[in-house]
Ligand SMILES: *[C@@H]1O[C@H](CO)[C@@H](O)[C@H](O)[C@H]1NC(C)=O
Ligand SMILES: *[C@@H]1O[C@H](CO)[C@@H](O)[C@H](O)[C@H]1NC(C)=O
Ligand SMILES: *[C@@H]1O[C@H](CO)[C@@H](O)[C@H](O)[C@H]1NC(C)=O
């Protein structure tokens with residue numbers, strides 16, 4: 613399987629915009645527990661650095677699953693008073709934006725699927741897990757939960773549906789019994805064709821959550837048949853010459869696929885990544901879609917292989933060895949360094965505007981469906 617394998621774990625911060633019109637769009641921001649560990653003090657990122665007025669929702673990523681319930685991952689997620697842990701720091705941003713909702717995400721790429729499979733295999737296990745989860749969320753003042761199961765497969769597909777359905781029901785009865793607002797339920801889901809077909813009962817997933825976070829990035833990886841190509845991380849459209857699998861590796865295709873398979877349009881929230889996927893070029897060819905020599909090196913601040921965060925790309929572009937180009941077919945930029953044979957595909961303000969414009973006018977999601 614290709615694509616879609618390294619989602620939120622590597623993101624610097626994602627902003628998601630829902631297709632909902634009318635009362636305003638959702639602007640969902642992920643805060644990651646590892647951005648506090650970036651190597652340079654000037655770019656370490658803490659809850660205090662979040663401008664809470666830019667987000668309608670903040671999702672804290674991630675919590676672990678242990679002993680049939682949620683557990684903090686980091687030593688400083690939860691601290692004993694008078695110290696203030698990270699969960700509390702993010703929740704305290706509501707002081708700057710009283711309408712802000714803060715959700716806790718559970719899962720992620722590093723946690724993997726085994727803990728989810730363990731707590732969802734039987735009705736009893738799900739019931740125990742969900743009850744504990746609701747208690748944990750209330751105890752730490754969260755407004756809801758984001759399931760980041762990466763990814764359900766053919767065997768766990770129906771368990772994922774059961775987990776969502778029963779969580780939703782539990783959240784309803786819990787709220788009624790406690791006389792509180794219902795906890796919000798969202799799910800972050802794959803956008804690769806293969807992963808979606810194999811892992812989701814799309815209609816049921818949609819019906820049982822408040823919103824769906826489409827992880828519409830990491831389209832850079834192809835299967836063995838196509839080899840490594842200079843693929844954009846999150847192309848809006850496919851290129852003229854993209855065929856087969858390559859033509860499915862874009863945001864437009866992913867949105868249409870989710871809608872066609874039965875997702876409620878107003879629940880879809882489009883993921884936007886503030887990072888790029890890099891490659892080593894072959895014979896100096898920098899054309900998007902061209903054969904690549906290999907994936908690229910790790911970024912200098914994150915140490916994560918094959919990717920550069922957006923702030924590092926901006927820094928690189930100040931160096932005359934780097935040149936930026938606009939990919940007009942795919943509506944995203946790319947940049948290359950011909951001295952070092954490096955190439956990176958990413959998003960910048962222009963491509964983000966293109967994507968948000970598409971959501972606002974429904975161009976693809978509606979008309980070309
Ligand atoms: C943050 O959460 C992830 C789970 O996704 C965990 O593996 C990791 O150890 C945590 N901390 C850091 C510094 O990555
Ligand atoms: C937060 O964002 C708003 C909206 O863009 C802006 O007006 C405000 O100045 C920002 N606040 C800070 C502290 O940067
Ligand atoms: C996460 O939970 C698993 C058990 O499911 C445990 O083995 C692991 O140590 C936990 N990770 C952290 C960082 O607490």
Ligand SMILES: *[C@@H]1O[C@H](CO)[C@@H](O)[C@H](O)[C@H]1NC(C)=O
Pocket residue numbers: 877972973974978
């Ligand atoms: C966008 O889609 C919604 C839901 O189908 C529809 O009500 C609305 O009219 C569309 N907007 C535009 C500009 O096409």
